[in-house]
Amino acid sequence: MIECDDCLGGFHLKCLKPPLKEVPEGDWICGFCDARKLGREVKLPTPPEGKKRVRTLREKLLSSDLWAAHIESIWKEVDGIYWCRVRWYIIPEETVAGRQPHNLRQEIYRTNDFADIEVIDDI
Structure with missing residues (x-):
């Protein structure tokens, strides 16, 4: 799959x-965004009756329904429990000079925040 950088x-x-x-x-x-930029009227496809469009993980992240983290390391303690060290990422809250407001929804920033988290096996 590929994700449009505009929509x-x-x-x-x-x-x-x-x-x-x-x-x-x-x-x-995508072709929809390309056509919209050229001023054409665009009709987006709609999901079948009774179904709704599923949001991508990126959309969930940008709407703050998910947290973003990069696993830096993972280890197993002597008691058999797995732990990982993660670095958190954040979504910018405001624009600074020189950045376009519409680009905010595409950006996440690496922080200096780390956390050790127990790995939970839900499988």
Whole structure:
């Protein structure tokens, strides 16, 4: 899958017109956003009756329904419990000079905050 850098919509490579064989380097804009920028009227596809569109993990993260962390290390204690050390990421809350407000929803920043967390096996 590929995600549009403007609307954050997810698309299967083979479902695009024309289909893509691999994810292109750099930013990618979907046909809907491209058409909207050219001033064309765009009708987005709607989910089937009784279904709703599933949000991507990135959309959940940016709406603060998820936390973002990078696992720096993982280890097993003598009692058999696994732990990991994570570095947290944050979403910027405001723009600074030179940044476009619409780019905020695409950005997360690495912090200096670390935490040791017990790994819970829910499987």
